Amino acid sequence: xxxxxxxxxxxxxxxxxxxxxxxxxxxxxxxxxxxxxxxxxxxxxxxxxxxxxxxxxxxxxxxxxxxxxxxxxxxxxxxxxxxxxxxxxxxxxxxxxxxxxxxxxxxxxxxxxxxxxxxxxxxxxxxxxxxxxxxxxxxxxxxxxxxxxxxxxxxxxxxxxxxxxxxxxxxxxxxxxxxxxxxxx
Amino acid sequence: xxxxxxxxxxxxxxxxxxxxxxxxxxxxxxxxxxxxxxxxxxxxxxxxxxxxxxxxxxxxxxxxxxxxxxxxxxxxxxxxxxxxxxxxxxxxxxxxxxxxxxxxxxxxxxxxxxxxxxxxxxxxxxxxxxxxxxxxxxxxxxxxxxxxxxxxxxxxxxxxxxxxxxxxxxxxxxxxxxxxxxxxxxxxxxxxxxxxxxxxxxxxxxxxxxxxxxxxxxxxxxxxxxxxxxxxxxxxxxxxxxxxxxxxxxxxxxxxxxxxxxxxxxxxxxxxxxxxxxxxxxxxxxxxxxxxxxxxxxxxxxxxxxxxxxxxxxxxxxxxxxxxxxxxxxxxxxxxxxxxxxxxxxxxxxxxxxxxxxxxxxxxxxxxxxxxxxxxxxxxxxxxxxxxxxxxxxxxxxxxxxxxxxxxxxxxxxxxxxxxxxxxxxxxxxxxxxxxxxxxxxxxxxxxxxxxxxxxxxxxxxxxxxxxxxxxxxxxxxxxxxxxxxxxxxxxxxxxxxxxxxxxxxxxxxxxxxxxxxxxxxxxxxxxxxxxxxxxxxxxxxxxxxxxxxxxxxxxxxxxxxxxxxxxxxx
Numbered sequence: 001x002x003x004x005x006x007x008x009x010x011x012x013x014x015x016x017x018x019x020x021x022x023x024x025x026x027x028x029x030x031x032x033x034x035x036x037x038x039x040x041x042x043x044x045x046x047x048x049x050x051x052x053x054x055x056x057x058x059x060x061x062x063x064x065x066x067x068x069x070x071x072x073x074x075x076x077x078x079x080x081x082x083x084x085x086x087x088x089x090x091x092x093x094x095x096x097x098x099x100x101x102x103x104x105x106x107x108x109x110x111x112x113x114x115x116x117x118x119x120x121x122x123x124x125x126x127x128x129x130x131x132x133x134x135x136x137x138x139x140x141x142x143x144x145x146x147x148x149x150x151x152x153x154x155x156x157x158x159x160x161x162x163x164x165x166x167x168x169x170x171x172x173x174x175x176x177x178x179x180x181x182x183x184x185x
Numbered sequence: 186x187x188x189x190x191x192x193x194x195x196x197x198x199x200x201x202x203x204x205x206x207x208x209x210x211x212x213x214x215x216x217x218x219x220x221x222x223x224x225x226x227x228x229x230x231x232x233x234x235x236x237x238x239x240x241x242x243x244x245x246x247x248x249x250x251x252x253x254x255x256x257x258x259x260x261x262x263x264x265x266x267x268x269x270x271x272x273x274x275x276x277x278x279x280x281x282x283x284x285x286x287x288x289x290x291x292x293x294x295x296x297x298x299x300x301x302x303x304x305x306x307x308x309x310x311x312x313x314x315x316x317x318x319x320x321x322x323x324x325x326x327x328x329x330x331x332x333x334x335x336x337x338x339x340x341x342x343x344x345x346x347x348x349x350x351x352x353x354x355x356x357x358x359x360x361x362x363x364x365x366x367x368x369x370x371x372x373x374x375x376x377x378x379x380x381x382x383x384x385x386x387x388x389x390x391x392x393x394x395x396x397x398x399x400x401x402x403x404x405x406x407x408x409x410x411x412x413x414x415x416x417x418x419x420x421x422x423x424x425x426x427x428x429x430x431x432x433x434x435x436x437x438x439x440x441x442x443x444x445x446x447x448x449x450x451x452x453x454x455x456x457x458x459x460x461x462x463x464x465x466x467x468x469x470x471x472x473x474x475x476x477x478x479x480x481x482x483x484x485x486x487x488x489x490x491x492x493x494x495x496x497x498x499x500x501x502x503x504x505x506x507x508x509x510x511x512x513x514x515x516x517x518x519x520x521x522x523x524x525x526x527x528x529x530x531x532x533x534x535x536x537x538x539x540x541x542x543x544x545x546x547x548x549x550x551x552x553x554x555x556x557x558x559x560x561x562x563x564x565x566x567x568x569x570x571x572x573x574x575x576x577x578x579x580x581x582x583x584x585x586x587x588x589x590x591x592x593x594x595x596x597x598x599x600x601x602x603x604x605x606x607x608x609x610x611x612x613x614x615x616x617x618x619x620x621x622x623x624x625x626x627x628x629x630x631x632x633x634x635x636x637x638x639x640x641x642x643x644x645x646x647x648x649x650x651x652x653x654x655x656x657x658x659x660x661x662x663x664x665x666x667x668x669x670x671x672x673x674x675x676x677x678x679x680x681x682x683x684x685x686x687x688x689x690x691x692x693x694x695x696x697x698x699x700x701x702x703x704x705x706x707x708x709x710x711x712x713x714x715x716x717x718x719x720x721x722x723x724x725x726x727x728x729x730x731x732x733x734x735x736x737x738x739x740x741x742x743x744x745x746x747x748x749x750x751x752x753x754x755x756x
Binding site: 022025070082092 | 345365
């Protein structure tokens with residue numbers, strides 16, 4: 001997908017752009033609720049080191065706070081005794097940690113080979129059009145929907161596959177897209 | 186110790202060595218980027234590929250622990266092919282713009298590409314770039330340019346394992362991987378510039394040295410850091426009488442491979458010279474100058490003659506000589522001999538500033554506390570001055586009495602105008618000025634030189650040699666970086682010339698001669714020779730990223746490698 005020779009660098013697909021890599025600020029200090037903290041404490045008992053508990057702790061942070069903000073990274077780092085840089089490095093390695101606020105329904109379109117052959121790109125484009133000409137990664141003004149493109153969801157038998165938050169939704173086509181989105185409202 | 190064979194050469198290495206270290210011990214050059222003797226092994230760069238008998242594929246030699254009888258073929262066709270392939274991969278995305286890169290000349294990637302890479306590039310695709318992340322400050326001293334990064338993680342491991350601060354990390358992954366900090370945090374620790382040192386390419390460079398001088402123009406002089414009493418071994422890197430940077434010089438017993446930012450960026454302070462000739466008072470000018478301190482430049486004969494005359498006329502008890510923890514032990518010793526024994530004053534003292542705590546990571550060093558060697562005195566030779574017979578000033582000592590006003594010396598001889606940071610304080614200087622006759626050695630102008638009667642122009646650290654006694658009690662030599670301008674003398678020469686007027690020193694004495702006399706009388710120097718390896722230390726390394734190369738034996742010559750396949754037998 002990389003641009004050929006002559007493509008301006010800034011337009012090459014997949015390249016980082018200015019401001020894309022720094023952790024966004026939530027604008028306020030964040031912390032876990034007592035319930036989440038209890039989950040975190042229980043989690044620690046299952047791992048040999050605190051560092052080993054980083055991924056599940058980030059999951060708790062994402063569930064608690066919706067996304068991984070700069071403050072969330074600092075908070076998780078302090079909980080686990082790790083450097084904030086290390087936590088941020090891990091966060092950026094994994095695509096399923098949200099690095100910006102997302103809508104109530106995070107609609108993840110698979111566009112890998114099977115879904116691509118089944119027309120996923122068109123469904124993805126159509127979905128974005130219906131939600132008000134969203135670009136990939138954008139959220140609707142009402143904060144209900146975010147649409148992104150993801151790699152294989154391991155549902156090739158049900159292509160084109162979509163995942164909404166943590167749930168799989170099989171065979172989303174242009175025809176049933178309206179019904180699919182309606183079901184999320 | 187285990188015995189291994191590298192390209193037909195049998196070599197004995199420690200049990201915990203790896204195959205790369207065995208190759209290096211055998212004098213065989215295996216190119217590498219991510220390996221560093223003080224960092225954990227990550228096998229990140231894949232450059233150090235070698236063939237090992239019994240292993241089905243080529244191995245990254247740094248990741249393979251040695252075992253007895255291991256046969257390593259570092260120069261076989263297969264190994265060279267693998268290394269060339271790795272090199273080609275690394276160069277797919279590395280910009281080929283060495284002429285505008287500041288690392289050129291001491292770049293491991295450049296060296297290895299020249300030594301063993303393909304002569305042509307087979308790629309025509311645009312190279313990966315990081316718009317918005319090139320040439321960016323990531324800390325107070327370090328600039329990052331991610332297009333040049335080869336992801337060796339040395340800087341990350343330096344921050345994690347040596348500094349212990351962990352500011353750096355990889356962010357993103359795959360082809361987008363880059364070294365960065367977490368938003369809101371900087372690469373800001375006591376040794377941050379060492380992260381740029383260990384960088385094998387031009388991805389991390391220091392702001393202070395970047396684009397100041399092409400490294401191949403720099404001359405390297407073995408010296409000792411003037412920043413604190415730890416006495417990190419350094420290389421003064423200079424050209425045409427201008428100091429451009431300090432680099433750490435390897436000393437496993439002191440600073441290991443590191444130096445702190447405070448010391449490193451003192452380099453600039455060695456530049457600048459305000460006095461080219463001795464300055465003496467002038468009666469005619471005194472009458473016309475509004476502050477009554479008219480002075481003129483003169484020659485050494487007149488200046489030293491005047492100092493000699495004032496010293497002979499003064500009552501010995503009313504002479505105060507101030508040595509310095511910035512001066513070498515030799516100079517302090519001459520001062521103590523001349524003033525203590527010949528002039529006969531009991532008042533030969535020095536004062537050194539208590540500085541902020543400086544630390545250098547070296548868990549194996551004698552005196553290391555919590556893995557760090559620590560220094561609290563903000564000058565390199567407080568111990569040497571004391572050992573040489575110059576007493577530490579106190580409230581009751583002559584300097585203390587001068588400051589309280591209870592002693593007014595006839596002659597105050599300050600052998601280092603910058604012996605304390607307080608010499609920049611007008612109130613402090615005014616107290617010193619109470620002396621009837623004030624002589625200072627100085628390189629640059631200061632509040633103290635402005636009021637001195639006689640200013641004797643001296644070279645500073647770059648123009649002289651000598652030795653410091655560090656916090657561990659280790660005698661460390663520093664060498665002459667460049668000869669000062671013609672009339673300027675070293676502190677040692679000034680004292681020798683003055684001593685000659687008293688008939689006790691000879692001007693032909695070299696620093697080595699004085700060192701010899703010192704070693705005969707000062708216990709801390711007992712039995713040491715000017716040329717002893719422990720005193721001289723290691724030579725400066727060619728490249729900061731491979732500073733550890735000074736520790737390895739000479740390389741195998743090309744003639745030897747030609748015979749290799751026949752010589753290497755099965756273990």
